[in-house]
Amino acid sequence: xxxxxxxxxxxxxxxxxxxxxxxxxxxxxxxxxxxxxxxxxxxxxxxxxxxxxxxxxxxxxxxxxxxxxxxxxxxxxxxxxxxxxxxxxxxxxxxxxxxxxxxxxxxxxxxxxxxxxxxxxxxxxxxxxxxxxxxxxxxxxxxxxxxxxxxxxxxxxxxxxxxxxxxxxxxxxxxxxxxxxxxxxxxxxxxxxxxxxxxxxxxxxxxxxxxxxxxxxxxxxxxxxxxxxxxxxxxxxxxxxxxxxxxxxxxxxxxxxxxxxxxxxxxxxxxxxxxxxxxxxxxxxxxxxxxxxxxxxxxxxxxxxxxxxxxxxxxxxxxxxxxxxxxxxxxxxxxxxxxxxxxxxxxxxxxxxxxxxxxxxxxxxxxxxxxxxxxxxxxxxxxxxxxxxxxxxxxxxxxxxxxxxxxxxxxxxxxxxxxxxxxxxxxxxxxxxxxxxxxxxxxxxxxxxxxxxxxxxxxxxxxxxxxxxxxxxxxxxxxxxxxxxxxxxxxxxxxxxxxxxxxxxxxxxxxxxxxxxxx
Numbered sequence: 308x309x310x311x312x313x314x315x316x317x318x319x320x321x322x323x324x325x326x327x328x329x330x331x332x333x334x335x336x337x338x339x340x341x342x343x344x345x346x347x348x349x350x351x352x353x354x355x356x357x358x359x360x361x362x363x364x365x366x367x368x369x370x371x372x373x374x375x376x377x378x379x380x381x382x383x384x385x386x387x388x389x390x391x392x393x394x395x396x397x398x399x400x401x402x403x404x405x406x407x408x409x410x411x412x413x414x415x416x417x418x419x420x421x422x423x424x425x426x427x428x429x430x431x432x433x434x435x436x437x438x439x440x441x442x443x444x445x446x447x448x449x450x451x452x453x454x455x456x457x458x459x460x461x462x463x464x465x466x467x468x469x470x471x472x473x474x475x476x477x478x479x480x481x482x483x484x485x486x487x488x489x490x491x492x493x494x495x496x497x498x499x500x501x502x503x504x505x506x507x508x509x510x511x512x513x514x515x516x517x518x519x520x521x522x523x524x525x526x527x528x529x530x531x532x533x534x535x536x537x538x539x540x541x542x543x544x545x546x547x548x549x550x551x552x553x554x555x556x557x558x559x560x561x562x563x564x565x566x567x568x569x570x571x572x573x574x575x576x577x578x579x580x581x582x583x584x585x586x587x588x589x590x591x592x593x594x595x596x597x598x599x600x601x602x603x604x605x606x607x608x609x610x611x612x613x614x615x616x617x618x619x620x621x622x623x624x625x626x627x628x629x630x631x632x633x634x635x636x637x638x639x640x641x642x643x644x645x646x647x648x649x650x651x652x653x654x655x656x657x658x659x660x661x662x663x664x665x666x667x668x669x670x671x672x673x674x675x676x677x678x679x680x681x682x683x684x685x686x687x688x689x690x691x692x693x694x695x696x697x698x699x700x701x702x703x704x705x706x707x708x709x710x711x712x713x714x715x716x717x718x719x720x721x722x723x724x725x726x727x728x729x730x731x732x733x734x735x736x737x738x739x740x741x742x743x744x745x746x747x748x749x750x751x752x753x754x755x756x757x758x759x760x761x762x763x764x765x766x767x768x769x770x771x772x773x774x775x776x777x778x779x780x781x782x783x784x785x786x787x788x789x790x791x792x793x794x795x796x797x798x799x800x801x802x803x804x805x806x807x808x809x810x811x812x813x814x815x816x817x818x819x820x821x822x823x824x825x826x
Contacts, residue, residue: 308363308425312444314418315360319451321411322356326458329404332551335492337465337652342398346466348390353459355383360452364445370434373426380419387412398517461660480505483540484693485579487511487572488547488593489526490518492653497545497686498526504690509541511548511572532579540585543693544637546592546629548572553654557617557743565621573628580635589638591692592629596645596678596705598622601749604676608756609643609701616749617742626701638699640692645678645705645753647685648773655773659719667720668729670736673713675750678705681767683776691763702757708769709752715770722774 330349336342359379362368368376391408394400400408441448484501488494489510498508502525509527512518518528529535550568555561573592580587599607600614613623626641633639648655661667680688685704692698710718720727736744755763767773 308439308441309444310421311363311418311425312441312448314414314421315363316444316447316451318411318414318418319356319360319455321407321414323454325404325407325411328555329401329407331657332553333401333404334398335551335652337461337656343466345390345393346462348386348393350459350463350466352383352386352390353455353462355379355386357452357456357459359383360448360455364448364452365438365440367429367432367437367439368426369429369432369437372434372436373430377426380422384415387415398514398520457660457664461656465656482542483507483509484543484545485509485511485541485576485587486545486547487576488549489528490514490521491547492649493593493647493682493685494547495521496682497547497689498522500686500690502526511575532575535579537582537584539583541579541583541587542589544576544580544587544590544632545689545693546573546576546590549593549625552597552618552621552746553743556741562617562621566624569621569625570628573625577628577632577635580632580637586635587637589640589693590629590632591640591642591689592626594622594626594641594643594701596643596703596751596753597746597749598626598643599751599753601675601745602752603750604752607703607751607753609703616745618745618749638696640698641701642685642688642692642704643701643753644685645680645703647682648679648770649682650774651682653682659723662716662719662723662725662727665725666729667716667725667727668731669713669716669727670731671712671733671748673711673716673730675712675748676752677710677712677715678703678751678753679710679715679770680704680706681773681776684765684767687766688758688763691761695761697761700757702761703753703755704758705753705755706765706768706770707755707759709754710770712747718770719774722771 326349330336334342336346336349359376362376439445482505484506486494486498486501486508487510489498489512494510498510501508507527508522508525509529510518510522511529511532513530515528515530518526522528548568549572550565552565557565576590580590595618596607597616597618598613599611600616600619602611602614605611613619622643629641630639646655647653650656650659684706688702688704692702716727733744733748736747767776
C-alpha cells in the first residue's frame, strides 16, 4: 500500500496545481457560463477522489467492497475521458495544461496498476471494511481527501449556479463595438448586455474556440485584427484584455508577460483605428486602482497621480498607451476598476470559500483600504461611457462603500453567518508572494468623484448588495433583518466617503506623464 499512497498523493498535488493554475487563474472556469458542464465533471471527479483518499487512508476494502472500489475507479476513468473531450471542444488548452493532463493520466495508470493486485487480494477475503493504519501516510491521505472534498463543493456549486437571465433582445441600434478580453470575467456579461441593447459585437480573443462555444453566431469572433478591411465600421472599442495579475510570482518574465499582454493589444487596437476609413468614436480602456500604489489613508480622486510599485507602473503605462487614441480624435475613457465582485466568478468566490468553512481571515493589519465594485455596476458604467460624451479621461470605477480589509472580512463573515477570528500577518504573505502581496496589503482609499459628477447612480452601492444579488448558497435571513438600500446618489456619496481634498477635472493627457512619488 505504500506505493499506492505515494502515487495517490502525487496525483493529488498535480491535480491541485492543475485546478489553481489552469482552471481558476488562467481559465477562470467558475465565472464562465459555458464551463458549467466541465465544472460538473470536475466536481464529480473530485467527490470520487476525495472519498477514495479518505477510504484508502484508513480502510481495507474486502470482498464485495473491493469490487465496489474498482467500479468507482472505473467511473473516474470514464469521467476523465469525457472531461478531456469536452475541454477540446470548448476551450483552447495551454501547452502546460496538456502536458500536465498527460502526466496525470500516466500517474493514475500507475495507481491502477499498483492497486490492482491489492484489490485482488482484498477480494479473496470475507466482505467487510477493516481498519488499517499507514501512519503518516494515512494522515497525509486524510488531509488530501479533505482538501479535494472542499474543492468538490466549490466546483459543484459553481456548476449549479444559475447564469443571470438574459435581457430580451432589442432592435439593432446600427452600431458596432469591438471588445478585447471577451472571455474573461467581465467580458461575457458585458457582451450579453450590449447584445440586449442592440449593439453588433465583435470580439478579439486568443481563445476563439471558447468564445464561439460561449457566444455562438451572435458575436463575430476574431483571433487577429490584421485582416479586417479598412472600410469596416466600428463605432466603439472596449479594451479589457490582459493576463491575470494573480497567476504566478512577479518574476521578471512574468512582469514582461503582464505588461506585454496589455500594451500589445492596446497597440493593435490603435493600429486598427489608424487604418480604418471611419474612426471609432470612443475607446474605453480598463485599468485598475493599482494605478495609485500604496497610499495609506490618502483620499484618492482621479486627480491623484501614480506611485511606486509594479502595479502602479503597469497601470500608468497601459493608460499612457491607450490615451494615444486621442491623437486620432477618439474619445478616451480610462476605467480604474476596483476588485470586481460577483459570486459567479472573479475574486469573490475564491475569497469567500474559506469563510464558508469558518476559516476567513484578515490579511495584514486589516487597516488597508480595499476598493471594489459590483460586476453589475461595472457593466452599467461601461454602457454609460459608450453613449455619453462627458465620459472621458480617468474614472474611478469603485463603489462608494469604502471598506478596510478588516471591515470587508467581518462583513463577509457576518453575511455568511460564520466566525472570523484568523489573521495572516503581512510577513506571512510577503515571504512566499513577494511584491504580488501588495494586491492584498496595499491601501488605496479611492473615491468615485467622477462618477458622482457624472450623476451615476449605483445599483450595488454596498457590499451587502453584491452578496445578496448573486450568492448561490445564501443562508436564510435572520428574523427581522432589513434590506439595504439599492442605490446611492451624489448627495449620499459625501456621507459614505467624505472628500478630503478639492475635486479637479483631469483630462486624458494626465496619464501620459511619468509617475511621480506619492506624497
